[in-house]
Amino acid sequence: MLEISPKTNLLEQKTYKYTLQDVEEPNLYRDVYPYTEVPRIAFNHRRVPIGMPEDIWITDTSFRDGQQSVEPYTVQQIVDLYRLMSRLGGPFGIIRQTEFFVYSKKDREAVERCMELGLKFPEITTWIRASREDFKLVRDLGIRETGILVSCSDYHIFKKMKMNRRECMNHYLATVADAFEAGVMPRCHLEDITRADFYGFVVPFVNELMKMSADAKIPVRIRACDTMGYGVPYPEVAIPRSVPGIIYGLQHYSDVPSEMLEWHGHNDFYKAVTNATTAWLYGASGVNCSLLGIGERTGNIPLEAMIMEYASLRGSFDGMDPTVITEIADYFRQEIGYEIPPMTPFVGKSFNVTRAGIHADGLLKDEEIYNIFDTRRILGRAASVMLGKASGLAGIAYWINENYRLDEGERVDKRDPLVVGLKEWIDREYEDGRQTSLSTDELEEKIEELSAGRFRRL
DSSP states (O other): OEEEOTTTOSEEEOOOOOOOOOOSSOOOOTTTOOSSSOOOOOBOOOOOOOOOOSOOEEEEOTTTTGGGGSSOOOHHHHHHHHHHHHHHHTTTTSEEEEEEOOSSHHHHHHHHHHHHTTOOSSEEEEEOOSOHHHHHHHHHTTOOEEEEEOOOSHIIIIIISOOOHHHHHHHHHHHHHHHHHTTOEEEEEETTGGGSOIIIIIHHHHHHHHHHHHHHTOOOEEEEEETTSOOBOOTTBOTTTBHHHHHHHHHHTTOOOGGGEEEEEBOTTSOHHHHHHHHHHTTOSEEEEBGGGOOSTTOBOBHHHHHHHHHHHHSSOTTOOTHHHHHHHHHIIIIIOOOOOTTSTTTSTTTTEEOSHHHHHHHHHOGGGTOSSOHHHHHSOOOEEOOOTTOOHHHHHHHHHHHTTOOGGGOOOTTSHHHHHHHHHHHHHHHTTOOSOOOHHHHHHHHHHHTTTSSOOO
8 A cells, every 4th residue: 555654755655564573482682692792783784764853852861870870969969960951951952851760759859949940941851660659759740751661672571571572562551551541741761672673572562652642642752772882873784783773663663753752872882972863863853861971881872972963963052052061071070079081072171182292282383273173162171282391381371271261360371480380390200201291180289289279179
């Protein structure tokens, strides 16, 4: 049967409807995931079309997935970060939502205090255990949407939940029915989708969800979760690892609209950012991130990275304020005590600091030669150089002014006793045979000592 596709506006063959394939033994894709070896990337040479949505956005999981991998944030820290995130996302809500736990009294206090701020974005959502009591709790808090875990690979269905596919799907559908009954919009987290039987379980299950949603007249959001970071962005890669294939398949075979489709990834194989961008390109409106990428194991998709990806794809920040990224990084360092690796893009202390002498020479002549973009304008952080044996008084003064972000009235010049004292110390280090550059930590420690407390370590 032929019909006009509402997405492409072309005459197409009616989509085949996949049904649940109940199996006695779990499909663990041992040819792709041998476990005793590195996972393999298989190609089937099938291409799916790029189909970027008209609107794309970012959602946040810092207070849920992110908070599970660090010392839990205090209520005040959550409130402060939520306020910063709202400023970063701007008036159009490019950072659309953020999710909270609501299990404990402290969790609920954090939700209530953030709600009291009256900020439109990011919208406050929750993540709960799938029980009627928790749905009622979410509804009573006045929250519109909540996340529900619906693990979809046979690793989870057979090994963790000790069910078969039919039993598991019925269990999930009953849980979603409870959410609809409570008047809550469910966000179904399809955990471990990159190891799941896509056509044998995922598509039939999502088809049932979409039917239930239509009957209840309540939307359901689908979050495709690359729980182990196995997703691959390359064209022509085979399911279950293909990010393009997963996003296209959920749209084409399950009729999930772009605005109800979201990608959640992890960075186990260094592909989190690229996979998230790929999800946008192939039709998902939302990508789920965390501040600084903090999350399970190697972390989630760094939110600040997707701010830059958004601007790269759209040619504009669309009202976002990227200088807030630097404020957030400073807050993590100074208020939370979180140590950000210095080379981390956009937020690390050394991300726009050059160490190589020939690079430093070029940077001082014209920073555009060796700086990725105008980091002073975009992130509020000027490009800098690492001090070494050839650093003169002027270079040392420049480094101090930029490293400590000193205002015009606070800036030091090359005649300042601190600058002279630091140069004498640097010269002695290299006279004694040192060959390596001086680290920021070393310099800050020495500056604190030489300045008698005038400057403290950042």
